[in-house]
Amino acid sequence: MKFQKIFVISAVIILASLVTACRKEISQSEAEHEATHRLKNMLALYELENAGVYVTNLAQVFSALKKEYPHYWHKQFSAYGMYAGFKNSFYEKYMFLPLGATNQAIEGEFVFLNAEPFPDGEKKLGRMVASRVGGRYQDCRLRWFREERIEKIFREAGIEMPKPVPMPPPPPAPPEDKHHVPLSVRLSEFFAVWADHLGLGADKGWVLQRATFSLLLFLVALASGWFAFKWVRRRRD
Numbered sequence: 001m002k003f004q005k006i007f008v009i010s011a012v013i014i015l016a017s018l019v020t021a022c023r024k025e026i027s028q029s030e031a032e033h034e035a036t037h038r039l040k041n042m043l044a045l046y047e048l049e050n051a052g053v054y055v056t057n058l059a060q061v062f063s064a065l066k067k068e069y070p071h072y073w074h075k076q077f078s079a080y081g082m083y084a085g086f087k088n089s090f091y092e093k094y095m096f097l098p099l100g101a102t103n104q105a106i107e108g109e110f111v112f113l114n115a116e117p118f119p120d121g122e123k124k125l126g127r128m129v130a131s132r133v134g135g136r137y138q139d140c141r142l143r144w145f146r147e148e149r150i151e152k153i154f155r156e157a158g159i160e161m162p163k164p165v166p167m168p169p170p171p172p173a174p175p176e177d178k179h180h181v182p183l184s185v186r187l188s189e190f191f192a193v194w195a196d197h198l199g200l201g202a203d204k205g206w207v208l209q210r211a212t213f214s215l216l217l218f219l220v221a222l223a224s225g226w227f228a229f230k231w232v233r234r235r236r237d
Contacts, residue, residue, distance in 0.1 A: 026192075028080050029120045029144075034192040034205070035073060036128045036142050039094070042067075043111070043130075043137035054099050055111070055137075057165060059091040071173040083118045089167035103157040105149070107141045108133035115164040117147045126150070 026034075039058075046061050055061055062069070074090040086092035097110040106129060114127035126146040133139040145153070154161050191212070192205030200208065 040140045047137040069170045091167045095162045106131040
């Protein structure tokens with residue numbers, strides 16, 4: 001098979017997989033992993049502009065970063081019904097713990113965790129927990145714990161399980177035709193799903209994404225070089 005055909009077929013397969021998977025409905029466990037990974041990145045950005053200011057709630061982060069209310073996440077998690085993790089606002093979905101709270105089961109100190117447990121792929125209830133090492137949000141660690149383990153961790157640490165802070169309902173969402181999911185979000189979710197399927201963990205989706213696009217760029221560069229070589233040879237002939 002000629003190189004041109006191999007390149008075209010490879011490119012079509014990769015692009016078709018991207019388009020198909022971007023439309024695929026992801027499980028709640030995958031959505032939760034992706035959301036907490038993005039919140040971890042937001043905390044790192046928050047820290048750059050607000051060094052030494054401890055976060056106490058999610059609304060504080062969005063406000064500091066001048067981000068609008070996350071209607072996309074609100075809609076996405078509301079679809080999970082009783083396991084949405086909030087009642088009025090997406091800002092209720094995660095609870096931030098007091099400064100210095102820690103336990104030997106986690107790395108560093110607690111930052112936030114799901115306000116309500118949600119089912120994993122085996123239908124076992126649990127929560128995502130974010131902790132930071134060295135007192136920096138930039139060095140956050142994410143880990144999923146089953147609910148019984150979470151309860152034991154809080155008992156051992158002598159910490160009372162925090163309760164969700166009620167928040168007012170969000171502002172009206174933009175019109176449906178304008179309220180679309182950005183391509184970057186779809187791609188991020190797609191690679192998080194595949195990273196999880198490959199055993200890398202959903203939070204390693206960005207690694208898989210970079211590797212895939214690096215491969216695409218390599219194929220394009222290789223094809224360009226091949227076509228340039230063929231063109232030069234024809235000119236000489």
